[in-house]
Amino acid sequence: MSGLNYGQSRHRSLFFASLMCSFWVGTVNSVTVSAAGEDDYLKAIEMETEKVERKSANMELSSLQEAAPTERPRGPAGEGFSSELTLAEFEQELADKYTGTARFYQKLPRRTQEEVYQEYLKGASISEVRTKIMNRFLHR
Amino acid sequence: MKSISRLLIIFLLLFLGGAVLAAETEEELKIGEADSVIPLYEGKPYLHVIHQGRSVKVERVQDPDYELRGYFAKTSRKCPPFCLKRMEVDPRVPSVGEIEVFDFMENQLRDGTGLIIDARTPSWYEKGTIPGSINIPFTILSKSVDDLEMIEQLELFGAKPREDTGALTQKLEEWGIVDATNKTDKWDFSNCKELLLWCNGPSCGQSPRAIEGLLEVGYPPEKLKYYRGGMQIWQLFGLTTIVPEG
Numbered sequence: 001m002s003g004l005n006y007g008q009s010r011h012r013s014l015f016f017a018s019l020m021c022s023f024w025v026g027t028v029n030s031v032t033v034s035a036a037g038e039d040d041y042l043k044a045i046e047m048e049t050e051k052v053e054r055k056s057a058n059m060e061l062s063s064l065q066e067a068a069p070t071e072r073p074r075g076p077a078g079e080g081f082s083s084e085l086t087l088a089e090f091e092q093e094l095a096d097k098y099t100g101t102a103r104f105y106q107k108l109p110r111r112t113q114e115e116v117y118q119e120y121l122k123g124a125s126i127s128e129v130r131t132k133i134m135n136r137f138l139h140r
Numbered sequence: 141m142k143s144i145s146r147l148l149i150i151f152l153l154l155f156l157g158g159a160v161l162a163a164e165t166e167e168e169l170k171i172g173e174a175d176s177v178i179p180l181y182e183g184k185p186y187l188h189v190i191h192q193g194r195s196v197k198v199e200r201v202q203d204p205d206y207e208l209r210g211y212f213a214k215t216s217r218k219c220p221p222f223c224l225k226r227m228e229v230d231p232r233v234p235s236v237g238e239i240e241v242f243d244f245m246e247n248q249l250r251d252g253t254g255l256i257i258d259a260r261t262p263s264w265y266e267k268g269t270i271p272g273s274i275n276i277p278f279t280i281l282s283k284s285v286d287d288l289e290m291i292e293q294l295e296l297f298g299a300k301p302r303e304d305t306g307a308l309t310q311k312l313e314e315w316g317i318v319d320a321t322n323k324t325d326k327w328d329f330s331n332c333k334e335l336l337l338w339c340n341g342p343s344c345g346q347s348p349r350a351i352e353g354l355l356e357v358g359y360p361p362e363k364l365k366y367y368r369g370g371m372q373i374w375q376l377f378g379l380t381t382i383v384p385e386g
Contacts (some may be wrong), residue, residue, distance in 0.1 A: 028226075040221075041221050041345075042261070042279070043259075044218075044221050044222070045221075045261055045346070046261065046263060048217070049261075049263045049264055049267065051211050051214075052210070052211040052264075066264070101361050111199075111202060112202065112203075115201065115203050115206070122209060122210075127275065132203075135205070136203070
């Protein structure tokens with residue numbers, strides 16, 4: 001009888017020990033899986049930031065100009081117009097190369113001038129920039 | 141002599157007519173300019189908000205032909221993890237739109253009773269944010285109530301750590317004899333600020349996680365707001381964004 005009890009209690013202890021072990025392993029596994037999931041999510045978020053190349057539509061201009069040069073969007077090349085100019089350089093080059101357009105540009109409100117410059121920064125060609133200036137001047 | 145004077149009169153009339161026409165055209169242009177302002181919403185052309193100590197004008201792109209380009213013009217993102225989120229993070233936390241964000245900027249933010257939180261990771265924030273926002277990433281706002289970073293943020297939000305409340309106080313609060321509204325064992329949220337949280341838009345899970353984290357530590361849901369549109373819808377409407385300094 002006592003031998004049977006000893007065997008039973010031994011089986012019970014083994015059963016509880018294995019239950020505890022599986023519970024512990026399960027907990028550790030779920031924590032690990034959850035942590036790995038979080039890591040994957042963070043990785044995905046960070047990878048996604050690399051896709052953000054262009055600045056927003058209505059970004060504060062001063063801040064845009066303060067941004068690191070590597071982050072600055074490329075301006076248009078070709079058509080005799082330089083790329084990646086600052087606002088002052090852009091206005092100067094416009095005045096030098098397209099005097100007529102520059103006159104209309106100067107008559108635009110400051111905010112509209114900034115919009116034109118942002119279009120240039122976002123890669124619009126000089127023809128597009130000039131068309132935009134005229135459209136804005138003529139309220140088209 | 142007569143013909144010369146006639147010519148002079150004709151010339152004078154033509155000149156006056158031209159001047160009147162020019163004045164009218166100028167007037168029309170002025171009216172056109174005033175009419176062409178695209179306001180934030182009807183009757184509200186723009187507003188100013190303080191961002192990193194300086195005033196920033198929040199307005200919409202004034203060019204009706206402007207089309208959004210770049211990342212935030214994308215229609216789809218990989219799902220998971222960037223799946224569309226429900227309108228509400230939690231039924232107790234109101235989701236808000238752009239006009240409510242403007243109101244929040246002009247009221248709670250201005251009088252210091254509220255904060256706008258860009259809950260994205262710093263690398264997102266650095267690329268541009270909504271003016272008036274501070275960056276507190278969801279990774280911090282998802283931490284446990286005992287975590288030092290979470291404690292710092294809760295103090296910033298105006299929550300007060302509670303001293304050892306004692307068994308008697310706890311019982312009295314439990315029975316409703318002592319007011320325990322907006323209080324947990326560890327924090328008193330009675331005077332905490334209203335928080336408006338946002339991230340990249342309807343398919344972004346960063347601010348929902350931050351809201352869930354704050355609710356988890358006992359932040360009162362009525363003091364939280366969720367701007368689901370986030371950066372994507374903000375930019376879609378051509379609203380001002382800013383690249384933070386430093």
